[in-house]
Amino acid sequence: MPTILGQNQYGKAENRVVKITRDGATHHIKDLNVSVALSGDMDEVHYSGSNANVLPTDTTKNTVYAFAKEYGIESAEQFGIHLARHFVTSQEPIHRARIRIEEYAWERIESSDANSKFIGADEVKHSFVRKGQETRLTQITYDGEKWEVISGLKDLVVMNSTNSEFWGYVKDKYTTLQEAYDRILATQVSGRWRFNWTDDEQKMPNWEKSYEQTKKHMLQAFAETYSLSLQQTLYQMGARIINNRSEIDEVRFSLPNKHHFLVDLEPFGLKNDNEVYFAADRPYGLIEATILRDGCEAKIPMDLTNL
Numbered sequence: 001m002p003t004i005l006g007q008n009q010y011g012k013a014e015n016r017v018v019k020i021t022r023d024g025a026t027h028h029i030k031d032l033n034v035s036v037a038l039s040g041d042m043d044e045v046h047y048s049g050s051n052a053n054v055l056p057t058d059t060t061k062n063t064v065y066a067f068a069k070e071y072g073i074e075s076a077e078q079f080g081i082h083l084a085r086h087f088v089t090s091q092e093p094i095h096r097a098r099i100r101i102e103e104y105a106w107e108r109i110e111s112s113d114a115n116s117k118f119i120g121a122d123e124v125k126h127s128f129v130r131k132g133q134e135t136r137l138t139q140i141t142y143d144g145e146k147w148e149v150i151s152g153l154k155d156l157v158v159m160n161s162t163n164s165e166f167w168g169y170v171k172d173k174y175t176t177l178q179e180a181y182d183r184i185l186a187t188q189v190s191g192r193w194r195f196n197w198t199d200d201e202q203k204m205p206n207w208e209k210s211y212e213q214t215k216k217h218m219l220q221a222f223a224e225t226y227s228l229s230l231q232q233t234l235y236q237m238g239a240r241i242i243n244n245r246s247e248i249d250e251v252r253f254s255l256p257n258k259h260h261f262l263v264d265l266e267p268f269g270l271k272n273d274n275e276v277y278f279a280a281d282r283p284y285g286l287i288e289a290t291i292l293r294d295g296c297e298a299k300i301p302m303d304l305t306n307l
């Protein structure tokens with residue numbers, strides 16, 4: 001045969017599962033988009049079409065929904081770990097499972113004062129508004145021995161309206177950019193962080209707390225860094241996470257520089273005192289880097305769109 005099979009994987013992608021946990025009248029929501037990718041002894045299905053080793057993708061979908069009921073969804077990470085362990089340990093031909101999950105957050109709608117008086121304070125326990133801020137992400141990979149958990153977020157838009165400069169850069173014959181001593185710094189954060197939890201015996205992180213704290217440290221570093229470049233701010237955001245969260249060894253960011261250009265108001269006889277900007281959507285600078293705990297290996301893919 002002049003050809004051979006290379007890397008392959010299969011499974012049901014984008015299983016949308018919403019789990020309501022009923023704590024009396026108070027409801028809790030977990031809203032996930034779960035993608036399953038399995039690999040192992042799958043040569044025959046590709047070469048001859050024998051499905052003897054193939055657990056149908058339809059079954060992987062059903063497993064996602066059944067596990068939501070059987071185990072609940074404590075966190076996206078915990079749910080992904082249950083699923084990955086199940087596929088690898090219950091099916092002999094499956095040697096590796098990769099579960100990717102996007103999580104959409106919901107927050108409770110507060111009661112009106114009038115309604116509170118009528119039925120008692122915070123009595124609205126089953127009404128939610130979807131949080132638009134960011135999408136939380138996780139990827140769990142299990143090969144029967146070692147775990148890799150990489151979590152993160154995308155689409156978190158942040159802005160500093162001052163404390164950002166950019167000057168002292170290389171200038172060649174094509175350079176027209178004016179040096180900036182007080183500019184807007186804005187970006188749409190896409191970030192991933194890799195946990196050092198790798199096996200069942202090790203103490204598992206508290207995934208929910210870890211996410212909240214990691215996001216908090218990242219945002220505080222963005223706000224508190226007096227920025228001479230987005231590169232410098234990015235590094236501070238990653239370093240702040242590594243220095244405060246012992247469960248994380250590696251952070252990678254992809255940060256588009258959402259340029260805000262001062263508008264020339266001179267033609268109208270007006271002075272623009274760093275007040276009126278044109279928010280350009282493209283092209284944008286794209287600043288990407290990995291920050292590592294000293295001595296640790298980089299494992300998060302360079303291109304975050306591949307994760």
Ligand SMILES: O=c1[nH]c(=O)c2[nH]c(=O)[nH]c2[nH]1
Nearest residue numbers: 166177228229230231257285
């Ligand atoms: O923070 C920045 N980093 C750059 O590398 C760069 N390049 C550019 O034109 N503007 C900026 N801003």
